[in-house]
Amino acid sequence: xxxxxxxTAILEQxxxxxxxxxxxxxxxxxxxxxQECKGVLITHDVLxxxxxxxxxxxFNLIVTFHPIIFSGxxxxxxxxxxxxxxxxxxxxxxxxYALHTALDNHHKGVSHQLxxxxxxxxxxxxxxxxxxxxxxxxxxxKENEKAMLEKLYEAGAGALGDYDQxxxxxxxxxxxxxxxxxxxxxxxxxxxxKVAEVxxxxxxxxxxxxxxxxxxxxxxxxxxxxxxxxxxxxxxQEIGMGSVGVLKKEMSEEQFLKTIANQLKIKFLRxxxxxxxxxxxxxxxxxxxxxxxxYAKKVNADAFLTADLKYHDFFQAExxxxxxxxxxxxxxxxxxxxxxxxxxxxxxxxxxxxSKSLTNPVNYYANGKKK
Numbered sequence: 001x002x003x004x005x006x007x008t009a010i011l012e013q014x015x016x017x018x019x020x021x022x023x024x025x026x027x028x029x030x031x032x033x034x035q036e037c038k039g040v041l042i043t044h045d046v047l048x049x050x051x052x053x054x055x056x057x058x059f060n061l062i063v064t065f066h067p068i069i070f071s072g073x074x075x076x077x078x079x080x081x082x083x084x085x086x087x088x089x090x091x092x093x094x095x096x097y098a099l100h101t102a103l104d105n106h107h108k109g110v111s112h113q114l115x116x117x118x119x120x121x122x123x124x125x126x127x128x129x130x131x132x133x134x135x136x137x138x139x140x141x142k143e144n145e146k147a148m149l150e151k152l153y154e155a156g157a158g159a160l161g162d163y164d165q166x167x168x169x170x171x172x173x174x175x176x177x178x179x180x181x182x183x184x185x186x187x188x189x190x191x192x193x194k195v196a197e198v199x200x201x202x203x204x205x206x207x208x209x210x211x212x213x214x215x216x217x218x219x220x221x222x223x224x225x226x227x228x229x230x231x232x233x234x235x236x237q238e239i240g241m242g243s244v245g246v247l248k249k250e251m252s253e254e255q256f257l258k259t260i261a262n263q264l265k266i267k268f269l270r271x272x273x274x275x276x277x278x279x280x281x282x283x284x285x286x287x288x289x290x291x292x293x294x295y296a297k298k299v300n301a302d303a304f305l306t307a308d309l310k311y312h313d314f315f316q317a318e319x320x321x322x323x324x325x326x327x328x329x330x331x332x333x334x335x336x337x338x339x340x341x342x343x344x345x346x347x348x349x350x351x352x353x354x355s356k357s358l359t360n361p362v363n364y365y366a367n368g369k370k371k
Contacts, residue, residue, distance in 0.1 A: 002350065004061050004095050005033035007040060010346050011063065011339075015102040015109065018207030019129070019239055024101045025067045030086055031095025037061050039351035040343060042336050044329065045359040046096055047081065051088045053357050060094050062355075063343075065110075065335045067098035099339065104241055105129055110286040111243040113334040114305070117263050118282065119248065126242030126283050127295050128235035134209060136202050138216060138227035139174055141186065145198045148219055152200070155215035156208040161238055170199040178223075185221045203232070205239075242285035242292050244299050250280040253322055256303060260326060264333065268364055270309065270325040272317035279303050279322065286331040296321060307331045329360040 008028055020026045039059030043050045046068040054062055068085050076083045089096055103109045107125055115123045136157060140148045149167060152158065158166040174197035178184040187193030204212050209229070216227060251259070256279040257269055282303050283296035289306030290313045296304035303322040307330070317323045336354050343352050 001036045001038075002347070003033070004028075004031065004035050004037045007037050007061060007063075007343070007347075007350075008033065008097050010343065011097060011099065012102075014342055015099050015106050016205075016207045017102055018132075018205075019105040020100065020102040021105075025070050026098050026100050026102045029067055029069050029096045029098055030089045031061070031093070033095070035060060035093065035095065037350075039353070041353055041355050042339050042343075043355035043357065043359060044332065044336055046085055046089075047357065047359055048084055048088060049357040050355050050359065051085055051092070051094060053355055054094050055092050057353065059351065059353070060092075062089070062094060062096045063339055064096060064098050065100060065103065065332065065339070067100055068096060101241075103335070103339075104287070105239050107238045107240070109338070110332055110335055111241065111284050113338055114284045114286045114331055115243040115245050115282075117334065118259065118284065118305075119263075120243070120245030120282055120284075121248060123243050123245040125237060125240035126244045126285065126299065127292060128237055128240040130233070130235055131231065132206050132236040132239050133203055133232050133234050134206050135230045135232055136200075136204060136212060136216070136227065137230070138200050138220070138225065139172075139197045140200065140220060140222075141174075142171070142196045142198055144221055145169065145200070148200065148216075151215040151219040152202055152212060155212045157202040157204040157212045157215075159205075160203060166203070168201040170201075172197055172199055183223050185223060203234075205236070206231075242283060242289065242295065244281065244283040244296070244301060246281050247279065250278045253277065253279060253303075255279075256282075256322070257324070260305060260324065264326060264330055266326055266330050268327075268366070270314075272314045272321075272323040273319065274322070275319050277302060277322070284331070286335070287328050293317075293323065305331065327362065329362065 017027050040061045041054045041059045042063045045066045046064045076087050078084050153165050160166050174195045177192045178189050253274045279302045281301050283301035285292045285306040288308040290309050293316045305324045305326055307328040309325040
């Protein structure tokens with residue numbers, strides 16, 4: 001049987017906590033990571049009915065998209081639904097792990113799934129995340145170049161988009177002299193030494209710095225290792241919020257709205273003024289996305305589908321694009337399946353289930369009927 005920390009390690013490798021936004025609260029929020037995991041229940045939000053479902057199934061790990069705890073809890077007295085959920089989970093030894101913006105920022109995360117539901121092609125990230133890449137430069141004897149690169153590649157260095165094992169090397173000469181306390185790999189104490197060396201340059205994701213440095217320290221033959229790490233300004237095209245793509249064929253605004261309603265099974269859509277413009281290039285951002293309107297305009301999107309747009313947000317359309325609010329839950333509805341599919345791929349024989357509990361807090365009323 002696997003421990004909870006082994007399950008969460010799979011999730012964190014897939015959607016690292018370092019991908020999350022500063023305001024967010026992701027990772028293991030409740031429970032003991034050293035417990036043996038009896039089963040995983042996947043949900044969009046953790047409510048009391050979800051914890052009850054986990055108890056009934058005898059599962060002790062809930063993986064949720066939205067975190068149940070956003071800010072610090074000063075009391076757990078049961079006065080709020082958050083306190084009651086946490087108390088019930090603790091009482092029944094149930095752990096809770098949240099992904100949220102770590103998965104939002106994954107290049108095939110929440111918004112990518114929304115784009116696929118609309119059958120968009122040529123899908124790219126709408127808002128690439130900054131400050132997520134660094135460069136490692138180090139120097140090794142020529143004969144150690146291959147072994148050093150192999151270990152750095154294994155640790156995750158040199159991966160760029162659809163390519164891996166990317167590096168740039170420059171031959172040169174290294175000069176040094178060890179003192180009487182040194183144990184030089186090449187040369188002798190107190191004697192100047194010149195060595196044919198190679199400068200290695202590799203880009204890597206910021207969150208992998210520790211294992212990459214460990215690979216460097218474990219593999220480099222020198223007693224004292226010369227290396228530099230630089231923060232670089234490049235936007236990471238593999239990490240970021242939202243997606244943008246194109247429809248196979250352009251369509252009218254009315255046709256596009258109907259397509260959204262049918263594909264997402266949405267009964268109600270709020271949208272900005274129709275202008276008669278054809279829709280071909282589409283930006284999407286699952287969940288709250290008003291902050292991304294300007295980014296959708298910047299890439300010349302004909303339409304932008306997101307959620308939680310306020311009254312004044314719709315004015316930003318300015319007849320330049322069609323703004324569409326499809327609902328928070330509705331635009332994130334495939335998230336549970338995305339998480340489940342990844343876990344099943346990694347641990348196919350483990351007990352993993354989608355929660356059947358209702359967690360969408362929004363209901364609709366129209367024409368005298370509840371929708």
